Amino acid sequence: MFTSELADELNELKHAGMYRELRQSPAGNIISFCSNDYLNLSRHPEVVKSASEAVLEFGAGSGASRLISGNLSLYDKLENKLANFKKTEDALVFSSGYLANIGVISSFANRNDIIFCDKLSHASIIDACVLSRAKVIRFNHNDIEDLTKKIKNNARNNSKNFRRLIVTEGLFSMDGDMALLNEISKIAKENDCLLIVDDAHGTGVLGENGRGTAEFYDCANFIDIQIGTLSKAIGSLGGFVVLPKMYKNYLVNKSRSFIFTTALPPAALAAAIKSIELIESGQSLRDKLERNWSHLRQGLSDLGFKTLSQTGPIIPVLMGDSATAVKFSEKLFDKDIFVPAIRPPAVEQGKSRLRITVSSAHKKDQIDKLLNAMSEAGKELGLVD
Numbered sequence: 051m052f053t054s055e056l057a058d059e060l061n062e063l064k065h066a067g068m069y070r071e072l073r074q075s076p077a078g079n080i081i082s083f084c085s086n087d088y089l090n091l092s093r094h095p096e097v098v099k100s101a102s103e104a105v106l107e108f109g110a111g112s113g114a115s116r117l118i119s120g121n122l123s124l125y126d127k128l129e130n131k132l133a134n135f136k137k138t139e140d141a142l143v144f145s146s147g148y149l150a151n152i153g154v155i156s157s158f159a160n161r162n163d164i165i166f167c168d169k170l171s172h173a174s175i176i177d178a179c180v181l182s183r184a185k186v187i188r189f190n191h192n193d194i195e196d197l198t199k200k201i202k203n204n205a206r207n208n209s210k211n212f213r214r215l216i217v218t219e220g221l222f223s224m225d226g227d228m229a230l231l232n233e234i235s236k237i238a239k240e241n242d243c244l245l246i247v248d249d250a251h252g253t254g255v256l257g258e259n260g261r262g263t264a265e266f267y268d269c270a271n272f273i274d275i276q277i278g279t280l281s282k283a284i285g286s287l288g289g290f291v292v293l294p295k296m297y298k299n300y301l302v303n304k305s306r307s308f309i310f311t312t313a314l315p316p317a318a319l320a321a322a323i324k325s326i327e328l329i330e331s332g333q334s335l336r337d338k339l340e341r342n343w344s345h346l347r348q349g350l351s352d353l354g355f356k357t358l359s360q361t362g363p364i365i366p367v368l369m370g371d372s373a374t375a376v377k378f379s380e381k382l383f384d385k386d387i388f389v390p391a392i393r394p395p396a397v398e399q400g401k402s403r404l405r406i407t408v409s410s411a412h413k414k415d416q417i418d419k420l421l422n423a424m425s426e427a428g429k430e431l432g433l434v435d
């Protein structure tokens with residue numbers, strides 16, 4: 051009975067065009083437009099060298115959680131670098147961005163509290179909210195009016211003294227747009243809410259110095275806690291949070307996803323340290339990335355495609371139903387181009403899309419090849435003239 055129920059559910063997914071399978075990551079001749087390794091740092095010779103040296107010096111694994119014996123000196127170095135890079139008092143590294151969200155949000159909000167959360171927030175934020183047992187109020191994506199209204203409707207008074215948190219992504223992973231952080235941080239201050247911004251995708255990419263969405267808007271000082279990952283533009287593995295030292299001490303003592311998991315392997319830490327140095331020392335990778343996203347956006351718009359974001363490396367192209375998105379993606383794959391179709395539950399019903407991401411490593415002729423293939427597939431499927 052158990053087995054047949056699971057089989058039924060899988061069949062339903064298949065009928066709805068929502069069934070997923072693991073594929074090997076694209077290799078060989080395939081040009082891939084789906085990596086989050088925006089600056090190609092995972093393959094940068096200096097990053098690879100640092101990681102290799104760390105393996106030789108410290109071994110393949112870290113052997114225990116950080117509070118036991120896994121807290122290698124590399125952690126101190128990395129956390130100092132992160133705090134300095136993000137211009138905050140301190141930083142704390144987790145074993146992934148997912149675990150950072152889980153550990154931070156569930157530690158700062160409890161059963162009696164309220165979390166106002168953007169509707170398009172990443173699954174790790176949603177899961178963290180559930181785990182906190184706080185009341186979760188989701189506001190419409192980037193809708194300042196809706197957020198303000200919901201905060202006013204859930205005011206604190208003398209008899210009801212609870213914490214209120216606002217949680218949003220910085221650069222949104224599925225829509226590729228940016229949270230209106232100037233407005234949101236102002237509302238947070240006015241209403242005494244703790245503001246947490248998960249900038250997994252913006253870190254290393256946006257802003258004058260690559261410090262992320264907060265730097266882009268010049269409002270980093272008004273954000274209480276920023277979360278990020280070492281696994282995207284930083285090209286390694288791990289998650290982090292930048293915050294006041296006292297908050298860090300609190301998390302080290304309270305955050306279960308920090309305490310009860312094994313420390314990162316030395317290679318991941320060393321790679322991240324080197325990547326941040328490269329991000330801090332050079333504008334040229336970011337310049338290349340920006341040239342690529344501008345060229346691609348312009349080309350898509352010339353072809354008549356509707357893209358969901360105006361700037362940044364994430365360029366979603368709206369397809370509508372899942373079946374069209376999947377077919378489109380298959381047509382591109384036939385031409386050795388890999389762009390994944392993103393479908394529910396990752397996005398809303400009817401808003402299936404191709405999610406194109408560019409990196410600094412793409413060559414102009416590769417982007418042109420994508421544009422040609424998009425044009426053909428778009429005509430075949432009746433999406434553009």
Ligand SMILES: *Cc1c(COP(=O)(O)O)cnc(C)c1O
Pocket residue numbers: 146147148149151172174219223248249250251279280281288289
């Ligand atoms: C990718 C992502 C995460 C998870 O980070 P990992 O390091 O891959 O676990 C968290 N939040 C957002 C917004 C993300 O895009």
